[in-house]
Amino acid sequence: MGRGFALDQFRSWRRFACLLLLVPTLLQAQERNLSIAATGKAEGQRRVALVIGNGAYADSPLKNPLNDARAMAASLRELGFEVIARENANLQQMDEAVREFGRRLERAHAGLFYYAGHGMQIKGRNFLIPVGAHFEHEDEVAYRSLDAGQVLDKMDSAKTQVNLVILDACRSNPFHRVFRARRQGLAEMEAPAGTLIAFATAPGSVALDGEGRHGVYTKHLLKQINERGQPVEQVFKRVRIGVVEETRERQIPWESSSLRDDFQFRPAAAPAPAATAATEAALELAFWDAIKNSSRADDYAAYLEQFPKGRFVPLARNRQKALQKPDAASRPPAVAASPAASPVAVPPKPVVAQRPAPPARPSAPAAMPMAGASAASLPAPPAAAAPSAAASPVAAPHFSLPGAGFTAASFSPDNAWLAAVGRDGQVRIHNAATGAAKSAVNLAEPLSAVRFAPDGRHIAVATESGETRLLELGSGKELWRRKPHGGRVMSLAFSPDGRYLLSAAAQGDVELSGVANGASVQRLQNEGLPLIEALYSPDGRYIAVVLGEGKSQVVKVVEVGSGRQQLLVAATAASFSVNGRYLLAAAGGHTPTLFDIASGEELRRFARYPLTIFAGAYAESGEFVATVDADGQGQMLDTRDGRPMGSVRGPRVQPRAAAFSADVGRFAVIDAEGRVAVYRFQEKS
Numbered sequence: 001m002g003r004g005f006a007l008d009q010f011r012s013w014r015r016f017a018c019l020l021l022l023v024p025t026l027l028q029a030q031e032r033n034l035s036i037a038a039t040g041k042a043e044g045q046r047r048v049a050l051v052i053g054n055g056a057y058a059d060s061p062l063k064n065p066l067n068d069a070r071a072m073a074a075s076l077r078e079l080g081f082e083v084i085a086r087e088n089a090n091l092q093q094m095d096e097a098v099r100e101f102g103r104r105l106e107r108a109h110a111g112l113f114y115y116a117g118h119g120m121q122i123k124g125r126n127f128l129i130p131v132g133a134h135f136e137h138e139d140e141v142a143y144r145s146l147d148a149g150q151v152l153d154k155m156d157s158a159k160t161q162v163n164l165v166i167l168d169a170c171r172s173n174p175f176h177r178v179f180r181a182r183r184q185g186l187a188e189m190e191a192p193a194g195t196l197i198a199f200a201t202a203p204g205s206v207a208l209d210g211e212g213r214h215g216v217y218t219k220h221l222l223k224q225i226n227e228r229g230q231p232v233e234q235v236f237k238r239v240r241i242g243v244v245e246e247t248r249e250r251q252i253p254w255e256s257s258s259l260r261d262d263f264q265f266r267p268a269a270a271p272a273p274a275a276t277a278a279t280e281a282a283l284e285l286a287f288w289d290a291i292k293n294s295s296r297a298d299d300y301a302a303y304l305e306q307f308p309k310g311r312f313v314p315l316a317r318n319r320q321k322a323l324q325k326p327d328a329a330s331r332p333p334a335v336a337a338s339p340a341a342s343p344v345a346v347p348p349k350p351v352v353a354q355r356p357a358p359p360a361r362p363s364a365p366a367a368m369p370m371a372g373a374s375a376a377s378l379p380a381p382p383a384a385a386a387p388s389a390a391a392s393p394v395a396a397p398h399f400s401l402p403g404a405g406f407t408a409a410s411f412s413p414d415n416a417w418l419a420a421v422g423r424d425g426q427v428r429i430h431n432a433a434t435g436a437a438k439s440a441v442n443l444a445e446p447l448s449a450v451r452f453a454p455d456g457r458h459i460a461v462a463t464e465s466g467e468t469r470l471l472e473l474g475s476g477k478e479l480w481r482r483k484p485h486g487g488r489v490m491s492l493a494f495s496p497d498g499r500y501l502l503s504a505a506a507q508g509d510v511e512l513s514g515v516a517n518g519a520s521v522q523r524l525q526n527e528g529l530p531l532i533e534a535l536y537s538p539d540g541r542y543i544a545v546v547l548g549e550g551k552s553q554v555v556k557v558v559e560v561g562s563g564r565q566q567l568l569v570a571a572t573a574a575s576f577s578v579n580g581r582y583l584l585a586a587a588g589g590h591t592p593t594l595f596d597i598a599s600g601e602e603l604r605r606f607a608r609y610p611l612t613i614f615a616g617a618y619a620e621s622g623e624f625v626a627t628v629d630a631d632g633q634g635q636m637l638d639t640r641d642g643r644p645m646g647s648v649r650g651p652r653v654q655p656r657a658a659a660f661s662a663d664v665g666r667f668a669v670i671d672a673e674g675r676v677a678v679y680r681f682q683e684k685s
Contacts, residue, residue, distance in 0.1 A: 046108040049073075049081040050101040050151075054117030054131050056088045065116035068168060068218040072114050074445050075222055078465035079265050080486050081112065091130040094146045102154035110162040110263060113151045116218060119169030121187035125149065128169055148189070156192055162263045163195040164232070168217050189256060196257040198236055200243075203254060216243055217253060229268030233257065288312050291570075296587070297323035299570065395648050397677035398666065399435030401428070405674040409659040410459075411666070412452045417473075418659075418668060420676055421447035421461055427471065432661065435678065441476035443469065449503075451492035453515070460501055462489030468503045468511075470518060480518035484511035491533040496540045504534035510545065533573075539580030542566065542597060546574060555585050557597055566597050573615055578622040586613035592627060592637065606642035609635075617660035626664035626681070628655060634667055636681045646681035 053069025466485030485505035571585035
C-alpha cells in the first residue's frame with residue numbers, strides 16, 4: 001500500500017486470470033516469464049545514441065540546435081535508446097562523448113549519432129565545429145574540429161548491425177570568408193555496410209535553421225520517428241517530402257544507405273493473440289487452483305463472475321453458501337501452507353542496520369503482534385461499524401497545489417516536505433504543513449514517479465519513458481540517470497539503508513540499482529504480468545510486488561537473497577509493518593488484513609470497506625494504519641483492535657495516486673485531472 005497507483009493502467013477481469021498462472025499447473029510458463037536477467041535489454045536489442053547540439057558560437061550563433069538536440073534526446077529515450085547528450089560542447093567534450101559512445105556500442109544492436117550545429121567540408125571530409133573553435137587557416141580545421149569519420153569508425157569497431165548518422169549540420173559556413181575554399185554545406189559520404197547517413201540537405205547545399213523552435217529538418221524528423229511501424233527508410237523519405245514542401249524545394253534532404261537489417265524507431269504493436277478454447281480452459285483451471293482452498297466466500301464469488309459456465313460452478317456455489325452461513329464467521333481462518341521455494345532469484349540482501357522497535361504506548365497492548373503471536377492469541381477486534389461512504393461530512397483540503405497534470409507525490413521521511421511530479425517535467429518541493437512552494441526543477445520530460453531517499457537529502461524520480469534519476473534535494477543537481485525500463489515507471493522504493501533503489505515498470509519488470517552511481521545490481525522480469533508497485537520491507541528482508549489489473553490484484557512477497565516466495569495473497573494493495581515481519585493487505589480489495597510473512601498465517605481482519613481500498617500505509621510508530629478508498633475517503637485505524645481513530649472525506653473523486661506522511665497524519669490524493677489535494681485526519685473523540 002505504500003504508494004498509490006494509476007487506475008488508468010487497469011483494463012479488465014479477463015486479463016487478471018493471467019496473473020494466476022503462478023500455480024503449479026502452469027509452472028513451466030511462469031518460469032519462462034519470470035526470470036532474473038542481466039542488466040539492460042536483451043543483448044541483441046540494445047539501442048545507443050549520441051546526441052550533440054552546438055549553437056553558442058562566438059561567430060554566427062545558431063538559435064535552434066539546442067532545442068533540436070534536447071527534443072531528439074527526449075524522443076530517443078522514449079523510443080528505448082540509451083542516450084548520451086551533450087550541449088554546446090568544445091572539442092575535448094565532443095571527443096570524450098564519441099569515446100563513451102564507442103564503449104557503449106559494444107554488444108548493442110543499433111547505434112545512432114545526431115548532430116545539430118555548424119559543420120564544413122574540407123578536402124572532401126566533413127568536420128563538425130565545436131563551440132569555442134577559432135580558425136585562422138583552413139589547414140587548422142582538421143585538428144580543431146571533430147571529423148565525422150571518427151563516429152563511423154566507432155560504429156565499425158563495435159560491429160553494430162544498424163548504424164544511423166544524422167547530420168543537421170549543413171548551415172552556412174561562418175568561416176568561408178577567411179578560407180580559400182568556397183564550398184558550402186557538407187560533402188557526400190559513402191555509408192559503410194549496415195549504415196545509413198542522413199543529411200539535412202543535399203551535399204554542397206545549405207540547410208535552413210528555421211523560424212520556429214526547431215530547424216526545418218529536425219522538426220519533420222521528430223514527427224516521423226514517432227510514427228509506429230514505419231521502416232527507417234520510409235521515415236527519411238517522409239522527412240524529405242515534408243522538408244521539400246515546406247521550403248518549396250530550397251532544401252532537399254539526402255541519404256546514403258547500405259542498411260541490411262530492418263529497423264523501426266517505434267515498432268508496430270504486436271496484435272493480441274486470440275483466446276482459444278484450450279487457453280480458456282487453462283485459465284479457468286489456474287483460477288480454480290488458486291482459490292480452491294480459500295475460506296473466503298468472495299473468492300468463490302469472483303470465480304462465479306469470471307467463469308459463469310465453468311466446470312467448477314456447482315462446487316463453487318456450494319462452498320460459497322457454506323461460508324456465508326452464520327457459523328462460518330466464527331471459524332478460524334485457514335492457515336496458508338508454507339509456499340514452495342520460488343524459482344525466482346532476487347537481489348542480494350543489503351546490509352541493513354538494525355532498526356529499533358517503536359516504543360509502545362503506556363498501559364496499552366503492543367501496536368502489532370509480537371514474535372510468536374498467533375491469530376488465537378491476538379485480542380479480537382470490537383464489533384465496529386464498517387467505514388461508510390456517506391458517514392463523514394465533506395472536508396476542505398488542508399491545502400491544494402496549484403495547477404494540474406500531476407502524476408505522483410511523496411512525503412519526506414521527516415514529514416517536512418512534499419514532492420510532486422507531473423507530465424510537464426517539473427519536480428516541485430512544497431512545505432508539507434502549509435503547501436508553500438520551496439523549489440522546482442525542470443527535467444524537461446514527463447515524470448511518473450517520485451520518492452524521497454531515507455536520508456532526506458536526495459530524491460529519486462522516474463519518467464514515462466522508463467528513466468530513473470537521482471537528484472540532490474537542495475540544489476536540484478542531477479547525480480545520475482539511467483533507463484532501466486522500456487516504458488512507464490509506476491513505483492520507486494529505497495532500501496532501508498538507502499543503498500539501493502527499486503524501480504517498477506508497468507509492463508512488469510523491477511530493477512535494483514545502486515544509489516551511489518546508478519549501476520544496475522539485478523533485474524527481475526515479470527513479462528506479461530502488469531506490475532503496480534514494488535516495496536522494500538523496513539528490515540530489508542523482503543520485497544513485495546503488487547501485480548494485477550482492475551479490482552483484482554495479487555501481492556507476492558519474496559525473501560531477499562534466497563528468492564523464496566513467502567506469501568501470495570489476493571489483495572489490491574499492501575504495506576509492511578514497521579518491524580518488517582507482517583504485511584497489511586486489502587484482502588479481496590475491501591478488507592484490511594494482517595498476515596504473518598514467515599508463516600503465511602492470516603492474523604487479523606479489520607472491518608470491511610464498502611468501496612475498494614485504493615492505497616494505504618503503516619505509521620512509522622506502528623500504532624496506526626491509514627487507508628484511502630476508491631472514492632477518496634481516508635480512514636485511520638488503531639492497529640491493536642481495528643478501531644477507527646480518524647477519518648476525512650474530500651470531494652468524491654476517483655484517485656489516480658496517493659501518498660502518506662510517515663506518521664500517516666496527512667495524505668495527498670491526486671485525482672483524474674492530476675490535481676493534488678492534501679488532507680489531515682480528524683481524530684475521533
